[in-house]
């Protein structure tokens with residue numbers, strides 16, 4: 001093994017899916033020329049996230065040299081920090097989504113997802129960067145074919161989930177709780193040539209391809225969907241805004257596919273689906289457009305997942321009423337899953353200044369907070385909203401996820 005490694009994490013949590021965080025697939029040959037690849041299982045149990053000793057005990061295959069890491073989640077960032085503290089003879093160069101930067105001109109690392117609370121606690125052998133691998137090595141974006149070597153311990157017949165980058169940003173960038181919109185546009189990479197190299201992947205099993213972007217652009221819906229390889233165990237996942245322009249593009253793509261639309265799950269951020277709340281968070285569409293998206297998906301046989309948020313400090317009784325009428329209008333069976341989340345205030349988002357909560361810290365990093373509500377009326381309106389999502393799960397035939405977590409936050413808000 002050389003003394004330069006490219007480390008990618010992979011994870012298997014509750015589900016039966018192996019999630020490959022294949023951050024080096026776009027630069028596979030480039031990385032190969034500089035060193036070796038390593039796959040590392042990440043900490044599966046979030047109760048042990050930020051347990052220093054547990055992370056320090058994770059062995060590394062070299063004792064000196066350079067390890068480039070593609071980090072997706074905050075726990076990967078923490079893992080790298082712990083390793084860097086433990087292994088002064090290894091230089092860790094950490095990039096990937098969680099290392100994205102707000103302002104690449106600012107001296108040092110200016111992260112979009114976390115705040116560094118104690119810069120002195122960052123050891124000198126830890127370099128955090130929002131640069132892509134190409135920018136790091138000073139070459140053009142997407143220099144060679146996309147490639148993936150699957151970890152050898154994944155049994156044939158499993159379900160694997162991996163990413164095919166469309167871009168590393170979001171074209172919309174406006175939702176007030178979201179930090180994807182904070183990325184410095186000078187770091188944005190956009191795939192121009194769609195060769196779908198993954199179609200040659202030698203793996204017996206279900207291959208879930210994440211068409212990676214914050215939110216897919218209407219142009220790509222039109223161009224990409226009809227061109228995607230179908231069959232052979234390939235399924236696709238991507239996020240689409242439920243706005244008019246995307247709805248029109250989706251309709252056209254369905255027609256273009258002529259009955260052979262790829263096996264796909266589209267993720268929709270319905271957030272809090274009333275006119276006032278969608279305008280408040282700046283989604284750029286209203287509840288009617290979400291209903292329209294669901295009608296298109298239902299008619300086109302496309303599976304849809306919803307993402308919703310509660311924990312708001314500005315709900316009105318009218319919002320709760322409108323949420324209920326939205327649910328009544330929703331086509332039955334359109335959403336397969338509904339993921340309900342409690343509002344998280346990321347540093348630098350507008351939400352962060354409008355709420356309070358217990359800070360989440362790990363090592364020298366600060367991640368924001370889960371919002372806490374103290375007004376009994378707001379707690380009650382959010383409780384009613386969560387109940388509506390729960391009630392309509394059986395009526396509209398979606399699987400509701402995240403309810404326990406939301407209940408925990410409602411309980412904590414009650415003191």
Ligand SMILES: C[S@@+](CC[C@H](N)C(=O)[O-])C[C@H]1O[C@@H](n2cnc3c(N)ncnc32)[C@H](O)[C@@H]1O
Nearest residue numbers: 177178214215239268269307308341342343344
């Ligand atoms: C990765 S985002 C992409 C969503 C997609 N771009 C869209 O807007 O439809 C997936 C979902 O995570 C949830 N989410 C994002 N930021 C959040 C936050 N700060 N607090 C709670 N949920 C959040 C939202 O429900 C969002 O729709």
Ligand code: SF4
Nearest residue numbers: 170173174175178214
């Ligand atoms: S559209 Fe999605 S990814 Fe883009 S800013 Fe809004 S929530 Fe974030």
